[in-house]
Amino acid sequence: MPSEFELIRKYFERAPREVRPVDRRTRRVALGIGDDAALLRPSAGMELAVSTDLLLEGTHFRAGADARKLGHKALAVNLSDMAAMGAAPRWATLALALPAANEAWLEGFARGFFALAERFGVELIGGDTTRGPLSLCITILGEVPRSLALFRAGAQPGDDIWVSGELGGAALALEQPGNAALAKRLDEPEPRVELGERLRGLASAAIDVSDGFAQDLGHILERSGVGAAVDYAALPRPGEVGGIADGNRQARLVLSGGDDYELVFTAPPARRSELAVLSAELKLPLARVGAIQGSEAKLQVLDGKGKPMQVGRGYDHFAP
Numbered sequence: 001m002p003s004e005f006e007l008i009r010k011y012f013e014r015a016p017r018e019v020r021p022v023d024r025r026t027r028r029v030a031l032g033i034g035d036d037a038a039l040l041r042p043s044a045g046m047e048l049a050v051s052t053d054l055l056l057e058g059t060h061f062r063a064g065a066d067a068r069k070l071g072h073k074a075l076a077v078n079l080s081d082m083a084a085m086g087a088a089p090r091w092a093t094l095a096l097a098l099p100a101a102n103e104a105w106l107e108g109f110a111r112g113f114f115a116l117a118e119r120f121g122v123e124l125i126g127g128d129t130t131r132g133p134l135s136l137c138i139t140i141l142g143e144v145p146r147s148l149a150l151f152r153a154g155a156q157p158g159d160d161i162w163v164s165g166e167l168g169g170a171a172l173a174l175e176q177p178g179n180a181a182l183a184k185r186l187d188e189p190e191p192r193v194e195l196g197e198r199l200r201g202l203a204s205a206a207i208d209v210s211d212g213f214a215q216d217l218g219h220i221l222e223r224s225g226v227g228a229a230v231d232y233a234a235l236p237r238p239g240e241v242g243g244i245a246d247g248n249r250q251a252r253l254v255l256s257g258g259d260d261y262e263l264v265f266t267a268p269p270a271r272r273s274e275l276a277v278l279s280a281e282l283k284l285p286l287a288r289v290g291a292i293q294g295s296e297a298k299l300q301v302l303d304g305k306g307k308p309m310q311v312g313r314g315y316d317h318f319a320p
């Protein structure tokens, strides 16, 4: 049975070995895994963006979930928070509770985690490993040029409301576990990191969709002290969702389905052409779905005939 320290060395102490000695001076990490704390070297003129997400078996993923996909998702949801702030992800810590030293599980988890970490240039710099009911807590740190971070609080009356990608696919995957294309949206979401960075100085407010479009846009409205009118028909959705005949069910998935990790953001109408160019460049659809209006944090979703629709709430861990 490997010790806790052998497991950490074998599965998580990875990046430092791949660094050539000549790169040491320019590295963003002065000291990584192996001491009592990591030492980071933030760049001059940058602010640090820090965010934590906790994933629990039974609450955020089902028992027996594929370890590689969990490694991907645990990091992806944190990367998505960096994207929503307009920050470039740099470093992560990983606190892990495991029922047993299951090496096949650790191998799969590390594979999923590092595949995504390497794509986005994120270095694992520390963490904690303990025995207990399976849970994963990642803290991510990123950099954003001073005063260019994107906030929930910046939306202004008259701004357009935009959504990246498509909504409702991850929530439908929960209802149709056999559909592989949908399952990928739920298990292996693609964090919109590049979009987030490119929205600096362009978007007036941003948030990522973890709990559902209506709820997450609602956070922008509350923080910004504004209202919104959204055109339901303009909300982008995958074909599998758009084809659902039961209109209420479809609306629930699109408006209140969580876990899509798309970005919802606002921008002045004068920026429309820049956003069209950006969308083409990133090969990522950006849909204009409504407008910010008024000073009351009220969300109106209008159907095809311009009539207000009933909007359910998104996911709330403490809902009765």
Ligand code: ADP
Binding pocket: 008, 012, 032, 033, 034, 035, 036, 037, 093, 094, 095, 096, 124, 125, 126, 127, 128, 129
């Ligand atoms: P401490 O006793 O100070 O908590 P540990 O013995 O728990 O230190 O950890 C040893 C080193 O391994 C530390 O640098 C810690 O950050 C790192 N570490 C522990 N668990 C993990 C993990 N799951 N992922 C990455 N690094 C880890």
Ligand code: MG
Binding pocket: 127, 128, 129
């Ligand atoms: Mg420890």
